[in-house]
Amino acid sequence: MTEASTYQALRGHLAHLHLGAAAEALPGLLDQAKAEHWSATALLERLFALEVAAADARRHATLARLACLPAPWRISDFDFEAQPTVDKKLVLVRNPAENGHRFRRKADSVPELSGQRSGVTRTRFRLKADT
Numbered sequence: 001m002t003e004a005s006t007y008q009a010l011r012g013h014l015a016h017l018h019l020g021a022a023a024e025a026l027p028g029l030l031d032q033a034k035a036e037h038w039s040a041t042a043l044l045e046r047l048f049a050l051e052v053a054a055a056d057a058r059r060h061a062t063l064a065r066l067a068c069l070p071a072p073w074r075i076s077d078f079d080f081e082a083q084p085t086v087d088k089k090l091v092l093v094r095n096p097a098e099n100g101h102r103f104r105r106k107a108d109s110v111p112e113l114s115g116q117r118s119g120v121t122r123t124r125f126r127l128k129a130d131t
Contacts, residue, residue, distance in 0.1 A: 021054030022047050 001009070007030075014023035025047065033043045080088045 019051050022051040025050045 011023055011026065014020075014026065029043060029047055029050075032038070038046075075091060078086075078091070080086060080091075
């Protein structure tokens with residue numbers, strides 16, 4: 001086998017094993033290994049280290065997506081003019097911590113509407129205290 005056919009076979013094996021990061025880094029690592037006279041073991045270690053790092057990054061991205069963390073947006077980011085059906089006063093009363101209403105400062109009861117999804121609207125009161 002020629003060196004080119006061996007290289008193509010190696011790329012095919014990496015693709016078959018779903019080692020995309022290793023296949024992507026292979027040409028650069030082979031050139032660096034030749035230039036710096038790495039052993040085969042050192043080349044394989046660096047190749048698989050890249051693949052492990054890519055797998056960890058994919059795993060962390062998946063876990064973060066599945067964790068259902070709250071969105072980083074705030075009420076102040078909402079464009080009330082673009083959505084005129086949203087009652088701005090109702091939204092601002094529901095979120096006193098962000099808009100600086102008197103509820104937050106005085107630790108008064110804050111009305112909170114719940115049950116919009118079920119079709120039943122109930123009003124609850126909770127105590128907001130500064131910490």
